[in-house]
Amino acid sequence: MNKLENKVAVITGAAAGMGKAIAQLYAKEGAKVVLSDINESGIKQVAEEINAIGGMAIAVPGNIAIQHDVDALIDTAVNTYGTLDILVNNAGIMDNFVPAEEVTDELWERVMGVNLTGPMRTIRKSLPIFRTKVSGTIINIASVGGLQGSRAGAAYTASKHALIGLTKNVAFQYADQGVRCNAIAPGGVNTSIGDTIQSPNQFGLQKAISGAAFNPRSGEADEIATIALFLASTDASFVNGAVIVADGGWTAY
Incomplete structure (x- = not known):
């Protein structure tokens, strides 16, 4: 039997990269997937490929x-498929490697909006559904x-540290209500997130790539x-509040 048979999963940032790969694998394993992205043509193409x-x-x-x-995203998932079982917060953007001395309010708020406030809002919207069912899985990238x-x-950097904190907070506070919340911490992965980098700050870039x-x-x-x-599967039924590092050993040195 497929690992996600008849489960309903919302996946953000699903037009390419990790989000697309997760959507395709979830669908292969029997899930009904609801794809979100600002790239309308991209997610429509991914959805068409899965349906085909x-x-x-x-x-x-x-x-x-x-x-x-x-x-609209969560409501559409529930209205279309009747429920929600899995939420994957994958959408994210980079910050041009701008250091604290030079970061603008506009850049800070834009990065936080996508990387942290967005996941908070999708979690906030999903939790009542999960609590009613006493079952739900959240995965933050x-x-x-x-x-x-x-x-x-x-x-x-601040947004992703905060996202891990949010992950652990939700995991503990809702553990007794059937909700699991975990995070994946990828290292360098070949995705399109680099497309969100424009005119990188050279000081910050050099500091970031020094390792x-x-x-x-x-x-x-x-x-x-x-x-x-x-x-997302029952294989991880006892895994909650974890951060799984997937970086080929980069941070192990």
């Missing part, structure tokens, strides 16, 4: 930094930047998707 091979997928374009779009001090600029020589290799989106499948 016998899966079940719908695309809900939107920006998780906007409350209305979050409400964090980063080794949420464990280390300088894998990016100040805003991205790049210790990175054994870059990962692939499919390698993160298999971890997300494990966390």
